[in-house]
Amino acid sequence: MPTYLYFGENEFFLTRTIKQLKTHTLDQQWANFNYTEYPPESKETIPQALSDIMTPAVGSGGRLVHLPNSTLLGVCSKEILLQLESILPKIPSTNTLLITNTHKPDARNKSVKLLLESAQVQEFPLIPQWQTEALIQQARTLADEVGVTLTTDAYTVLIDYTGNHTQLIFTELEKLKT
Template identity: 45%
Template structure:
């Protein structure tokens, strides 16, 4: 099918997929005649894209029309719907129409349903930053793609240090690929600490420090994260995910649940063996404190979304959390 829908917040991997599509269908010598990129926020952008998609190829290769960051999957007029219904079934096989959006298409809208009937759909969503197992698998997959051999400890280190930043994962692994040509064995964690450009702290480390009630260390981690251009709301997302996981596990422990598989499923953890370690982490923490922490984190997220100054707001709420967990 000559129609495509790429969506998701992982703009780096989405861009790579667009580049692959360009290489596949376009002749570089005829690029200026057969390739158009259209901003999706323009009033007539969809009409323009559909008209260009129906235009015959000029010269060699095929045609690609990219409607970038389109809004038709969140709001679409009746006139646009009619044009979609009329055009999509008739796009020539030598023309390719690509829709991209960072937002998930609203499946209830007719525009989404029409495009889904004709389009090849790919999702490019970021892995939640607290799902370290999934991020580790992603790092391993990219390392194999680039040709870098890493020990299990090195893989875990990269996953925890970089998180779900796909762009940085590729950048660091590409650098490691050059270094690995000079060694004959898989790279170890000790090799990476001097080679990889990462924050010295991570949001997951911040969560652990808060749980331990160490306010001074928590403030240092916040400063380090912000100095490394970590997005405040992303920090909060990681904290919420981690404290939610701890809360679920603690509640199941208090309910005398013995089956780690049941607990893992409730906490959305793929590997039940991790439950043993997570149980130890919350052993001395009350469920009341964990539930209270989620309320504080919700207030923190709301304050940031309302435009509060990030550093001062993070410092205040994180100190409040540390005080909550500090042992008397």
């Protein structure tokens, strides 16, 4: 599926998943030509991105168009909505449209409804600090990934120190491995 919608407050997992998608989609030799990130500040961002997503990739690999914190997840003009409707089913299979946001998009908006129907959606929620068991489980998963084995008390101390800051948990686990 060439369209992805990622959202959530856990920036560590969100960033990591974006990097994995880049690695999977782009040929590293052609990445500078085939990866485009459009900032949300400009009014011409959406039309440029929609035009870019229909352009074939240069060289080998695919094309990745990234819209971080896009206004596409808010209220869109009718013109943009119609353009989005016509383009989403026609995106070339080698091209990928990635829309990310730190907050859950409002499913009542027409553009969001359209994206939810045609995109692969993934949420990256931040575990609340009072859910200690869930945080310990997340730390165990990250520890397995890093290759560190800790005791139950060590996980408790780690979570007391780091809270729900996933990047810090990962960094501390990497330090422990060293």
